[in-house]
Structures are given as C-alpha cells and as structure tokens.
Amino acid sequence: MxxxxxxxxxxxxxxxxxxxxxxxxxxxxxxxxxxxxxxxxxxxxxxxxxxxxxxxxxxxxxxxxxxxxxxxxxxxxxxxxxxxxxxxxxxxxxxxxxxxxxxxxxxxxxxxxxxxxKYQVGFNRRFDHNFEAVRNAVAAGKIGDPHIIKVTSRDPEPPSAEYAAVSGGMFLDMTIHDFDMVRYLAGCDAEEIYVQSAVLVDPAIGEAGDVDTAVITIKMENGAIAVIDNSRKAAYGYDQRAEVFGSKGMVATTNDTESSAVLSTADGVTGEKPLYFFLERYMQSFAKEVNCFIQAIENNTDTPLGVLDGLKPVLMGIAAKKSVEEHRPVKISEITM
Amino acid sequence: MxxxxxxxxxxxxxxxxxxxxxxxxxxxxxxxxxxxxxxxxxxxxxxxxxxxxxxxxxxxxxxxxxxxxxxxxxxxxxxxxxxxxxxxxxxxxxxxxxxxxxxxxxxxxxxxxxxxxKYQVGFNRRFDHNFEAVRNAVAAGKIGDPHIIKVTSRDPEPPSAEYAAVSGGMFLDMTIHDFDMVRYLAGCDAEEIYVQSAVLVDPAIGEAGDVDTAVITIKMENGAIAVIDNSRKAAYGYDQRAEVFGSKGMVATTNDTESSAVLSTADGVTGEKPLYFFLERYMQSFAKEVNCFIQAIENNTDTPLGVLDGLKPVLMGIAAKKSVEEHRPVKISEITM
Amino acid sequence: MxxxxxxxxxxxxxxxxxxxxxxxxxxxxxxxxxxxxxxxxxxxxxxxxxxxxxxxxxxxxxxxxxxxxxxxxxxxxxxxxxxxxxxxxxxxxxxxxxxxxxxxxxxxxxxxxxxxxKYQVGFNRRFDHNFEAVRNAVAAGKIGDPHIIKVTSRDPEPPSAEYAAVSGGMFLDMTIHDFDMVRYLAGCDAEEIYVQSAVLVDPAIGEAGDVDTAVITIKMENGAIAVIDNSRKAAYGYDQRAEVFGSKGMVATTNDTESSAVLSTADGVTGEKPLYFFLERYMQSFAKEVNCFIQAIENNTDTPLGVLDGLKPVLMGIAAKKSVEEHRPVKISEITM
Amino acid sequence: MxxxxxxxxxxxxxxxxxxxxxxxxxxxxxxxxxxxxxxxxxxxxxxxxxxxxxxxxxxxxxxxxxxxxxxxxxxxxxxxxxxxxxxxxxxxxxxxxxxxxxxxxxxxxxxxxxxxxKYQVGFNRRFDHNFEAVRNAVAAGKIGDPHIIKVTSRDPEPPSAEYAAVSGGMFLDMTIHDFDMVRYLAGCDAEEIYVQSAVLVDPAIGEAGDVDTAVITIKMENGAIAVIDNSRKAAYGYDQRAEVFGSKGMVATTNDTESSAVLSTADGVTGEKPLYFFLERYMQSFAKEVNCFIQAIENNTDTPLGVLDGLKPVLMGIAAKKSVEEHRPVKISEITM
Structure with missing residues (x-):
C-alpha cells in the first residue's frame, strides 16, 4: 500500500x-x-x-x-x-x-x-484507450515502419487572452501534449520542427503575442514525418485524433462521443459531437496514469514517463516558437545547445 | 446518507x-x-x-x-x-x-x-448510455410516433446445457432484458408476441428443452411493432444494438468497442470487436441504476423501475414460451388471466 | 452480338x-x-x-x-x-x-x-454492389451457417391509396423484392411466414385494404430465421439494408449516399441521407442484371434468375397476405397446394 | 451538338x-x-x-x-x-x-x-462527388472561414524509378492534383510552401533524384493553412481524403469502397479497402469534367478550370521542389518572378 x-x-x-x-x-x-x-x-x-x-x-x-x-x-x-x-x-x-x-x-x-x-510526468494522453491502441498497433509492427504521423488536436474554446499571455504560448501550453503524442506514437525523438501558424480565432490572442492556429511539421529521428494541426477553437468540440501511416498500412482513431446513437431524419444523418473537453474525454486516462505510477513504486520498475519525457516536449515547444519567430525549420539540437 | x-x-x-x-x-x-x-x-x-x-x-x-x-x-x-x-x-x-x-x-x-x-428492479440496460440516448430521442419526439422497434441481442458464448435447463429458458433468462428494452424504448406495454425460434448453436441446449436462436415479433399497445433477434453465440462478441423507426425518422445505435482504432492494411479496414460481455459493456449502467435507486430514496421519488416493470417482462417471457409451444401469436392478456 | x-x-x-x-x-x-x-x-x-x-x-x-x-x-x-x-x-x-x-x-x-x-426475371437488387457483397461473403462461408437474416426495406414515400388498391398490396408490390432478397441471401427457399403488420403511415392505405408497415418473420428451409421490416415511408429516404448472422460471424451493409462528406458543427456530426429512391440507389444494378441476361444468351448458360425465382416470391407474398388475414404463421406449402 | x-x-x-x-x-x-x-x-x-x-x-x-x-x-x-x-x-x-x-x-x-x-484543364478531382460536397459545404459557409485544410493523397503503388526520373518529380506528377485541390477547397491561391519530404518507399526513387513521401504545408492567401500528406505507396490502396476546418465547423470525407459490406468475426470488424486507384475511384469525375466542358461550349460560359488553373499548381510544384532543395519556406511569388 x-x-x-x-x-x-x-x-x-x-x-x-x-x-x-x-x-x-x-x-x-x-x-x-x-x-x-x-x-x-x-x-x-x-x-x-x-x-x-x-x-x-x-x-x-x-x-x-x-x-x-x-x-x-x-x-x-x-x-x-x-x-x-x-x-x-x-x-x-x-x-x-x-x-x-x-x-x-x-x-x-x-x-x-x-x-x-520514481519520477513520472503527467502526459495523460498516452493512457487514453484510443491512442494506446494506435501505439500498440505501431509497436506490434502492424503498420510496418512509420512514415507519416498525424495528430489533430483542437480545443473547444480558446483561453482568455490574459491566460494566453502567461501560459507560455500555445506550443508550451496546448501543443506540448501533441509533441509528447508524436514521440509516443513514433517511438523516437524529434529532430527538426517547422511551424506555419496564424491568429484566426481571436485577435486578442495575437495581440498578447501568441497564435491560435498552427500546422506543425516534425522530422522524427527514425525518418518519419509527423504533422500536428492545432486550433484553439473547434465549434463542434474537442477534436483529438491520431493517424499513423507506414509501410504496411495505417492505424487511425476517431473522437469519442457520449453515445453511439445516430438520428436519421429529413435533415440528414446525425451523430453526437465529440466529448466536450479534456475532463470528459480523458478522465479514464487520468486514473490509468496514476495507477501506473503506483504500480511502478510497488514493483520497483521504471515509470512509463520519466523526467526526460517531461523535458523533450518542452524542447519541441521552444523550437516551435523559434520556428515562428525566424520563419524557418529549427533543429531540436539548436535548442539543447 | x-x-x-x-x-x-x-x-x-x-x-x-x-x-x-x-x-x-x-x-x-x-x-x-x-x-x-x-x-x-x-x-x-x-x-x-x-x-x-x-x-x-x-x-x-x-x-x-x-x-x-x-x-x-x-x-x-x-x-x-x-x-x-x-x-x-x-x-x-x-x-x-x-x-x-x-x-x-x-x-x-x-x-x-x-x-x-422504494422498490427497484435491476434492468440495468435502461441506464446504458446508448440505449438511454435512443430513448431520449424517442421521448423528445425526434423520430415522431414509433412504428418499428428493433433490438439485437446476442451473447458471445452460450451457457452450458445444465444452466440452460435450470435458467427458466432463454426467454426468461436472456430475452427478459430485451423485453424490458422494448417496453422502455416504446414507452408502453406489449400486447401480443409471436416467436420463431430454433436450436442452431448447440444441440445440447435443444435436448435440454430450450432454444438458442429466436426472432420475436411483438405488437405494442401504441401500435408499434417490435422485433427482437437473439442468439446465444455471436462469434464476434456481445452484440447489443437498438433501432427505433418512426414517422419522422430513425434513431439507432452501434456496439461499443474498447477503442476507435481502425487498422487499414492490404487485408482490409479493420476495427475492434464489440466489448466482450455484459460486465465490459454495461459496467457504467450498473453504477447508474444504483445511483438512481439511492436518489429515489433521498428525494422520496418513484424509482425508475418499479415492481410492475419487474413483472411485465416475465409475462412477456411466458407468452414467448407459449408461442413456441403452440406455434401461434399469444396475447399478453392470455398470461395474466 | x-x-x-x-x-x-x-x-x-x-x-x-x-x-x-x-x-x-x-x-x-x-x-x-x-x-x-x-x-x-x-x-x-x-x-x-x-x-x-x-x-x-x-x-x-x-x-x-x-x-x-x-x-x-x-x-x-x-x-x-x-x-x-x-x-x-x-x-x-x-x-x-x-x-x-x-x-x-x-x-x-x-x-x-x-x-x-433463356428466361430471366428482373429482381435487380441481387445485382446491387452491397447485397452482392453480402451474398458473396455468405456463399464463401465467411459467416458459417446462416442463422438470422435481416432485411430492412423502407420506401421514402408511400404510393397513393389508388395505386395501393390496384398494386396487389404491399407484399406483392414492395416486399416481393425483399422476399427475393431473403432467398438470395439464405441460398434456399422459405418454409413458413408470419406477418405482424399495421397501418401507421396513411389511413387511406388501410381504407384501401392494404397495410403500410410490417415485420415479417420467415422460417427458411435451411433452418435460418429471416426477418424483413417494411415501411412505406422513411422520412430520411430509401432505407435498404441487409444483415446475415451465422455461426462464424455477421456481414451487414449500410445505405449508399451521394458522398461521404460529414459536417461537424455545434449542432452535431451530420452525414448525408441515403440515396433518394430506387432509381438513384439501384441504377448500377439495372445495367448489371441486363448484362447478365445478355451474357447468358451469348454463353448459352442459365440466367441467374429463372422463372421459378419469379414464382417463389409471389408465393411468399400470397402467404404473407394469408398470414395477415388469418393471424397465424402460414406455410408456403399451403399456397402451392 | x-x-x-x-x-x-x-x-x-x-x-x-x-x-x-x-x-x-x-x-x-x-x-x-x-x-x-x-x-x-x-x-x-x-x-x-x-x-x-x-x-x-x-x-x-x-x-x-x-x-x-x-x-x-x-x-x-x-x-x-x-x-x-x-x-x-x-x-x-x-x-x-x-x-x-x-x-x-x-x-x-x-x-x-x-x-x-474555351480552354479547360483536366483536374478531374474537382468533379469527384466527395470533394465537390466538401467544396459545396465550404462555399455555402457551413464551416465559416476556412482555417485548416487537409488533403491526404497516397497512391497504392509507386511508379518505376525510370518513370519517376522523367515525370518531373512527385510534386509535378502526383501532388499537382493536390495543389489544385487545395486551391479549390480554399477558394483562393497559395502564398507560400514548405515541404518536409523523404524517401521511405523505394530507395531507387531517391537515387533517381525524387522523393516518395512528403508533408507539404501551404499558407493560403486567405490566411488558412493547408497541409498535404503524400505517399507513393499505401498498402491498403488509394487513399484520397480531404478535410476543411473553419470557424464554424469541419467538413471531411472518407474513401470510397466497392461496397458498404462489413464482416464481423472473431478476428474483428472488417470493411473493404478503398477503391484501388484513380480509374476505379475517379471514373465518374472524368465524365463530369468533360460534360462541364461541353456545357461551357454550348452555353458560352467560362469553363470551370481555365488555363490559369493549369498554371498555378505547376507554380506550386516548382515552389515545393525549391523548398526541398533549399530547406526553407518558399513564396509562390519567388517562382513567378
């Protein structure tokens, strides 16, 4: 105990x-x-x-x-x-x-x-049932060597401009989860990052010096190319999907919904929106990550996400910021220096 | 408390x-x-x-x-x-x-x-997120007047013939949940039942005097026609679906899976099987039904499923058995007499 | 030529x-x-x-x-x-x-x-890409022995009551296609039919002596149980689906749509309605059935649908009518006598 | 005529x-x-x-x-x-x-x-039912202002290295369709392009001086960010999807298949692979584009795709090549100069 x-x-x-x-x-x-x-x-x-x-x-x-x-x-x-x-x-x-x-x-x-x-950092999405299934398929070799990794990550509502100003910016506040996801799905580290970003959701976010929309291309160390697309506001709710494409095939997920009920009427065939936000979508994963932490203590094994797993997405976030500022691809090695 | x-x-x-x-x-x-x-x-x-x-x-x-x-x-x-x-x-x-x-x-x-x-009977499936969404759509009038109600209910594995012999038969043991579901989705009682059944899964079940496969047609008091299809063994797992069709449209559910991951390879595009059996599929509903019971006590309100809701599916099960024995449609009123 | x-x-x-x-x-x-x-x-x-x-x-x-x-x-x-x-x-x-x-x-x-x-009768739906895929899966043994066959067949608009009066009734006019489909998917003939029907769409159809809604249970000669659900009016369009469940699994189809585009907004996640009616849905199958007829002539082979395939669904339709009139299951052998 | x-x-x-x-x-x-x-x-x-x-x-x-x-x-x-x-x-x-x-x-x-x-250039994919539905939703304002445009375009088999050598390279041979698609879906021109590419499918393609895998980020003139992911070989067939995300929602398509049949067995729930290649997938669009050309002549109206629509994807392809060579974002205006 x-x-x-x-x-x-x-x-x-x-x-x-x-x-x-x-x-x-x-x-x-x-x-x-x-x-x-x-x-x-x-x-x-x-x-x-x-x-x-x-x-x-x-x-x-x-x-x-x-x-x-x-x-x-x-x-x-x-x-x-x-x-x-x-x-x-x-x-x-x-x-x-x-x-x-x-x-x-x-x-x-x-x-x-x-x-x-033992030290564990809280990147809970690795413990989400969908992303875990994607990672398991990749790790089991079902899609062969990974070639293209796609992560869609869009929030249902933007933060206030005040929050944006002190949050470290979208890349360190929001995308950091996606940076971790890309490392998790690829099974390796990032080498170089290029960002195309914009302020399309809320001008106040731009005035606070941040962006709210981005497509981030990442060269991974194993040669795969990862791409993250972010928005601070998806009108239909929290959009959290991943796709890994490789030499033998592809594995991909869709969003979770409250139920599978689909209504067909004269207006169309309508299903539910994605679960609203991270508390709804990722609740199970929060319990699972803490359970893994406790098990690592009990069994004296490594935690699934050590301190370096906490460091690397931060390096990626800093590289992303630099890519925006200097409008060029930035190597992760430039940041660690 | x-x-x-x-x-x-x-x-x-x-x-x-x-x-x-x-x-x-x-x-x-x-x-x-x-x-x-x-x-x-x-x-x-x-x-x-x-x-x-x-x-x-x-x-x-x-x-x-x-x-x-x-x-x-x-x-x-x-x-x-x-x-x-x-x-x-x-x-x-x-x-x-x-x-x-x-x-x-x-x-x-x-x-x-x-x-x-307070008295509540444990028909937990009414508290399942999918069936609740179907019922809510019906109750909200989104499909108009119900015309056809379809319930698919198939177990992943048949019981032993010994169990079948003492279980009261498939209709009282397994279909009883579906009888309740039909009442729940229609919002009214059954009037008449006709069963076409067979022993196709395990001859020993037949020897024990029971059936393992059935299509059950039910005339509901509101004029809608319900149909349940049952099998004691679905090779792909627990198949639990419902569909209500009415004057303005249809609402339908699919099965729940462990994740939404879909694998595309040279062999096809493959998703996961349904959750294995009732403990996996209906765990949430068990908590929800008990929560409703506790709330009814606390708030001194009716329970959502009273003793008559426990009686009526039993009457339907007895009528179903009689329909098989006499090879004819049987009115529920014949049983209550 | x-x-x-x-x-x-x-x-x-x-x-x-x-x-x-x-x-x-x-x-x-x-x-x-x-x-x-x-x-x-x-x-x-x-x-x-x-x-x-x-x-x-x-x-x-x-x-x-x-x-x-x-x-x-x-x-x-x-x-x-x-x-x-x-x-x-x-x-x-x-x-x-x-x-x-x-x-x-x-x-x-x-x-x-x-x-x-050569003689061929025009049950075109056998040549539809979806139903053909279902039949091929069954014939290839992919679902094992068929146990339950489900056909959903709902029109987008009811006929006029005048038409209903002279059409031979819903079973011979509309369900006849589904009777053929059941024979096609099962790979055998029907043995007995029971109908639960109603007039829920248009009272004038009832006054004309016909029904507009039905659930039809059919015992097939190979022991499988088939069930057809019919409505003369589906608000969301032409609903044409089939499912065959057997000892090794299930094969099922969904409706065809004009495109796969899905719109996600604050109102939900909405796809297109089924193709409107038989000309939209089954156009390809009309060409394919005629092509098979021409090939049978050219190659001097049997047509895929001979005169007996024209007769048998009519017998099933007559049995269905008798089941409604006499409120009991009716054997096909009662009709042929 | x-x-x-x-x-x-x-x-x-x-x-x-x-x-x-x-x-x-x-x-x-x-x-x-x-x-x-x-x-x-x-x-x-x-x-x-x-x-x-x-x-x-x-x-x-x-x-x-x-x-x-x-x-x-x-x-x-x-x-x-x-x-x-x-x-x-x-x-x-x-x-x-x-x-x-x-x-x-x-x-x-x-x-x-x-x-x-009249002059029309053959970018047939604009006439595909799926992409047309996406464009129509965008043009009708259903997703609001476009923010992120995603095009997935993967061939089922790579060309021979000999063909790759004379084809003008992947960007002018294959991606050119996707460049047109991005212009079509966004309703505006591209401003700047950045490519992250690799040789992951066939080393011989790399030896011939070409690439076979790429993620291409494009800044559009209306501020939206487009991203194309390309592979010369998808093991599961021709993968042709698009998604447009905007201020009010998202519209997205999936691949077309030969039928909607889904097989559920002990091995999983399996649907069909995408239609094999462009002749299978885009046959309808070829007829539709020619029909539009004939109509433009008959009605003396503009063709839907004029000579400038032929020029601009070529400029984008040349910019993409330059981006790979110089490892930096390249403005379209650099090419036209």
Missing part, C-alpha cells in the same frame, strides 16, 4: 484524488495540501475519506509515512517542489509541464541523479 | 458494492451478507471499506441502521427476500428477475401495497 | 434501353414498342440510337432478326407477353413480378418446358 | 471517349488521332461508334466540322498542341499538366488572349 500526499487541490488535484480513492488499487491518500485550503476544500477532502488537510505542502514532504507525492500545484512551482520532494525521498508524479524553462527541468534531472525515487 | 446492506456477494453483488463505494454519492454499505461468506470474501469486503460481513441476511433486515438492501442472491430467493425486506421496512433494489413465477411476483406486489418503501 | 427488342417504354424500359446503349456490351436494340408510342418517345429512342419504334409489340416478336426481348410493359401483361415471346423463340427478360396470379406464372413455366429460350 | 476530336488514344483518351459516347449529352466524337494508331485501336474506336481514326492530329485541327479537341497525348505535347488547336479555333480540353515549364504554359496563355475558344 502506497501512502500518497496531494500537493495542489485545484481541478486536476481533485481528479487525481478521486482516482486514487475510487479506482487505483494499493494507494491511499494521507494528506492534501493547498495554499488556498479552506473549509469547502477540506470538506471535499473529508468526503473523499481524507481527513488531513494543510496549506503547507512542506508538511507532506516532512511526513515519514508518506511515500509519494502528486504535484498538482501551479506550473511555476512544479520544478522547485519536484526538487524538494526528490530530496525528501518522496516518489514524484508531476503534472505537465515540469517547467517552461529548460534549466529548471535540468535541476530536477540533477536531483534525480542522486536519488532512487 | 443512505445506509445499505448487500445481500449476496457473487459477481453482481460485488459490482454493486464497488459502485456504491467508488461512484455512487450519498450511500454507504454497512453490511454484506452471503450464505457462503468466507475469509476471502470478508477480506474483499474489508478492502472495499466494509468491515461487517455475515452469512445471514436476516441480520441486515434486523439492523435498524440499515435503510436499504440490494438483493443480489440467487434468483429463487429474490421474491421471498423482497417480501421480508419490505416487511422489515427496508427499501429494496432487487436484481432481475424478481421471479419466474408470476404468483411469487404478486406476493411482492402485495407486500408493497401496505408499505412506503 | 445480341439483337434486342424493348417492350414498354415507361420508366424502367428507358432505364434498360440506356443500359444497353451505354454500358452493356454485345447487345444492340433494334426496336422499341409501346402502346402509347408518340413523337416524344420516338425522339428519345432516336437520341439513344434506336430508329425503329412501334405501338405493337407483336412486330418485335415477329422480327426474325431480334433474338431477345425485355418485357417492361404493365404488370398484367408480363405473363401473356412472356408466353407469346417464348413461343416466338425469343429469349425473355421480364420485369418483376411475372404475375400476381400463380396460375398465370405456371403458364409461363409450361411454355418454357418446350423451349430452349 | 458539339463535335469533338480526341488527340491521344491512351488510357485517359479511351476514358474520355467512353464518357462522351455513353454519358455526356450533346457531344459526338468525329475523329480519334494517335501517333501509334493501329488496327486494334481503330477497332476499339469503331466499337465506340467512331469510324474516323488517324495517326496525325493535324487532320483534326484542319477539320472545319470539329468544334473542340480533347488533348490526351503525352505530357510534353500538351502545350504545343494546345497552342495549335487554339490558333485553329478549336475549343480545348487539355489533360493535366499543361506543361512542367512555366514558359510553355505562358505560350498557351498568350495564344488564348487573341482567341474566343
């Missing part, structure tokens, strides 16, 4: 808490920390069976009964708390991104060098 | 226990009873957070702290325990079927007459 | 003329006869490259240069012209139905006994 | 001949010219009802009875014969591409300046 502390009781902290309480086996939550802990949040914690709550995450790190922490706090605290937790000997599940600053991620990498703790 | 006792810790008892512990809000299980209660089952109960276990369900009925029971014991005990529980003032969720014997069901009906307890 | 005469220049006569002129190889039309032949029709014939037109089909029968006739005249003339043509030594392609009167069909059967002419 | 001469009796010349003889109204073929005209080809012409055949296309240009020519000869002759035909006052339907050399296309443009003849 792994004893867990939750650091950060916002939306995703609550999701992980519910997963551990209801679905994940062999794990129990002892304490939930949040700087804004209040009565409402404490009551919610109690309703989940967690009676210990605190404003100070350091209580969790200091608690010898706690084996592992889930860092669900605000993005800018991910890397420093990761380092602290590693030093405290806690296994760490850290929400994505570890940081937007490569040097900060390197501090986490350094901290892990002297440590035996 | 509703305090629940579970009577019967077999497969479905365990499913409902997990639902209440993990998903259903405002309910807690105090005691689990099973005549074969042993250490393993008691340990499982503890792992779910239920420390009270017993071999004697009467302990549950006698416990004034327990508000409601879920009857998940063997079929022949459903009606007597229902009666006892009602008399003990417990709300009752009873697995289907209440009984194969109409007189026994009438005893439950009689017991309920003098009582204020 | 087979020289052909067309008898009847109505809608279907024109379809077959166009097929022969444009698509079918090794056939040429010498003469087109129609009792209402006028300048417009003659001009149309000329535009198709046919300069010979007449009001009297006997000219065609008397013409020694003509090898074969296509009988596309009104239904009541099919059998007498068939007999005349056979006696004149012409190969005959006869539109369905040969007749509604079994005795009249028997006269054609008798005429063929003393003759070496 | 438009009298037509066919120049070039190879594969596509035969397709257009059959279309005009069998499907296109108001057009007749007087003469077919081919430098390799022989008895077999002359017999084929006769079977199509065309008795005039010649080795010399100049006979057609000199024939005052001939109104229009279809230039279906080898690619290098398209532009000079176009110029000659225009000067001879013949309407011209010219197979794609007009030429790989922009200067040669400009000669055709110049010839048209002094002329009233």
């Amino acid at each position: 792994v004893t867990v502390g939750i650091i950060g009781a916002g939306r995703i902290g609550k999701v992980h808490t519910a997963s551990i309480c209801n679905i994940v086996k062999n794990a129990t939550i002892k304490t939930i920390a949040d700087p804004f802990m209040n009565e409402e949040t404490a009551n919610w914690a109690k309703s989940m069976g967690v009676s210990n709550t605190t404003k100070d995450y350091k209580e969790i790190l200091a608690d010898p009964e706690i084996d592992a922490v889930l860092i669900c706090s605000s993005t800018n605290t991910h890397s420093p708390i990761s380092v602290e937790a590693i030093k405290a000997g806690k296994h760490v599940f850290c929400e994505k991104p570890i940081d937007h600053d490569v040097d900060k991620i390197k501090e986490v990498i350094d901290a892990l060098k002297d440590s035996k703790v | 509703v305090t629940v006792g579970i009577i019967g810790a077999g497969r479905i008892g365990k499913v409902h226990t997990a639902s209440i512990c993990n998903i259903v809000k405002n309910a807690t299980i105090k005691t689990i009873a099973d005549p074969f209660m042993n250490e393993e089952t008691a340990n499982w109960a503890k792992s779910m957070g239920v420390s009270n276990t017993t071999k004697d369900y009467k302990e549950i009925l006698a416990d004034p702290e327990i508000d409601a029971v879920l009857i998940c014991s063997s079929t022949n005990t459903h009606s007597p325990i229902s009666v006892e529980a009602i008399k003990a003032g417990k709300h009752v969720f009873c697995e289907k079927p209440i009984d194969h014997d109409v007189d026994k069901i009438k005893e439950v009906i009689d017991a309920l007459k003098d009582s204020k307890v | 087979v020289t052909v005469g067309i008898i009847g220049a109505g809608r279907i006569g024109k379809v077959h003329t166009a097929s022969i002129c444009n698509i079918v190889k090794n056939a040429t039309i010498k003469t087109i006869a129609d009792p209402f032949m006028n300048e417009e029709t003659a001009n149309w014939a000329k535009s198709m490259g046919v300069s010979n037109t007449t009001k009297d089909y006997k000219e065609i029968l008397a013409d020694p240069e003509i090898d074969a006739v296509l009988i596309c005249s009104s239904t009541n003339t099919h059998s007498p012209i068939s007999v005349e043509a056979i006696k004149a030594g012409k190969h005959v392609f006869c539109e369905k139905p040969i007749d509604h009167d079994v005795d009249k069909i028997k006269e054609v059967i008798d005429a063929l006994k003393d003759s070496k002419v | 438009v009298t037509v001469g066919i120049i070039g009796a190879g594969r596509i010349g035969k397709v257009h001949t059959a279309s005009i003889c069998n499907i296109v109204k108001n057009a007749t073929i007087k003469t077919i010219a081919d430098p390799f005209m022989n008895e077999e080809t002359a017999n084929w012409a006769k079977s199509m009802g065309v008795s005039n055949t010649t080795k010399d296309y100049k006979e057609i240009l000199a024939d005052p009875e001939i109104d229009a020519v279809l230039i279906c000869s080898s690619t290098n002759t398209h532009s000079p014969i176009s110029v000659e035909a225009i000067k001879a006052g013949k309407h011209v339907f010219c197979e794609k591409p007009i030429d790989h050399d922009v200067d040669k296309i400009k000669e055709v443009i110049d010839a048209l300046k002094d002329s009233k003849v």
